[in-house]
Amino acid sequence: MPAQNPSAPEPSGYLRLFTVREFRAVFLAHALSLLGVVVSEVALTVLVYGLTGSPLLSALTFALGMLPYLVGGTLLSGIADRYPPRRVLVLCDMVCAGCAALMTLPATPVFALLALRCAIALVSPVFQGTRMATLTDILGDGDLFILGRSLLRIVSQSSVLVGFGLGGVLLTVVSPRGALLITVCTFAASALLLRCGTRRRPARGGGGSALMKYSLSGVGQVLGDRRIRALLLLLWAPPMFMVAPEALAAPYADQIGVGVAGVGLLMCALPVGTIAAELYAGSVLSATSRARVALPLASVTLLPLTVYVVTPGLMWAMLALVLAGAGSAYTLGVDRWFVDAVPEELRGRAMTVHTAGLMTIQGAGMALAGLAAEFFAVSTVVTAAGALGTLCCLALAAEVRATRRTADGRPADLREQGTESRDGADHHVTGG
Structure with a gap:
């Protein structure tokens, strides 16, 4: 038997994920569907404005990308657990491809x-919740899953930085309806990758009750559990307040007199901080270290926004936003606790509720920030968001800490250490 080459170390950090064949398919499908979403948002906004000349209807195309999340995440969440996950993922992609195909038809009215x-x-939300629950089947529910979830989130954040710019360039070459054809292709390619690149797995549960009743029952179970509810709220609260400086980037740039270029820089600062911090935490910190810093980071991640009280210039405001974004690395630790707290048969619905709630609460945060800015200076609104958000996060961190004892009375961090020691075996099986 040939000796192993000691100069070829095992992949570490995020690189471990790409040793798992099914994850490679999920990752590529995620990147393709994101491309489709970004292209469709830009193209549809331009198309609606061109057909109507209405800024309101043009802006509404963005809002309609968030508002239905609450309905889909509550009334349809049961789909994620009731049906085989691969079938759900492929069908969701095909529905999106079909909708985009209808958008390309010249006869389709506004x-x-x-x-x-x-x-x-x-x-x-059904697609995203099902995909996240399926990741636990592909990667196990240990540290590798947390890294996989983090990497998909990093790709999503990166799309914010480059996606809209690429969409704008694309529309200089093709018409909006032509660009929507690209969306059709990306969703169809995503469906094909998931169909051929992932294994068929049975449904997690479902029973015989009606879908809406089953979905609402799952929502009740998720929000009715004190531990799960506290973790969800801690995952939702910082993003709700953090959207304030992004939603108000244009009026703040006007307030400090930095022009249109300043708007783009202000909107990029938060994602840059988030991406850099998640990459560092996922690549350098161990699972135990990420769990140890999760609550302190969550408690202070919004604190840098309070620098807006002195109406900082562009560079200082960008630094504050980068630091606030960096605090989002707390999610790697909280994600682990969330997966541990949710029963297997509830996982699909719980992930769907998490996704729907996150999108809905960010939309609410944008609306509230905009409303407040009608009566107060933008700097005052962002400062208030940072201060109020920090108080909320401190309270939620205390609630999460209060629920950290397991059913047998042991501290939860002891259980986490035990789970971490088993990750190596789990990863070996999954990777094979």
Whole structure:
């Protein structure tokens, strides 16, 4: 038997994920569907404005990408557990491809374009919740899953930085309806990758009750459990307040007199901080270290926003936003606790509720920030968001800490250490 080459170390950090064949398919499908979403948002906004000349209807195409999440995440969440996950993922992608295909037809009127945009947003939380629950089957529910979830989140954040710019360039070459054809292709390619690149797995549960009853029952179970509820709220609260400086980037740039270029820089700062911190935490910190810093980071991640009280210039405001984004690395530790707290048969619905709640609460945060800015200076609104958000996060961190004892009375961090010691074996089986 040939000796192993000692100069070829085992992949570590995020690189370990790509040794798992099914994850490679999921990752590529995620990147393709993100490309489709970004292209469709830019193209549809331009198309609706060109057909109507209405800034309100043009802006509404973005809002309709968020509003249906609450409905889909509550009334349809049971789909994630009731049906085989691969079937759900492929069907969701095909529904989105079909909706995008109808958008490309010249005869499709504006109201139908907006309705189709709603339909895509309606199935999105089901798709995302099912995909995250399936990741636990592919990667196990240990540290490798947390890294996989983190990497998909990093790709999503990166799309914010480059996606809209690429979409704008694309529209200089093709028409909006032509660009939507690219969306059709990306969703179809994603469906094909998931169909051929992942294994068929049975449904987690489902029973015989009606879908809506089953879905609402799952939502009740998720929100009715004190530990799960506390973790969900801690995952939702910082993003709700953190969208304030992004939503108000244009008026703040006007307030400090930095022009249109300043708007783009302010909107990029948060994602840059988030991506850099998650890459560092996932690549350098151990699972135990990420768990140890999770609550302190969550407690202070919004604190840098309070620097807006002195109406900082562009560079200082960008630094504050980068630091606030960096605090989002707390999610790697909290994600682990969340997966540990959710029973297997509830996992699909719990992930769907998490996705729907996150999108809905960010939309609410944007709306509230905009409303407050009608009456107060933007700097005052962002400062208040940082201060109030920090108080909320401190309270939620205390609640999470209060629920950290397991059913047998042992501290939860002892259980986590035990789980971490088993990760190596789990990863070996999964990777094989």
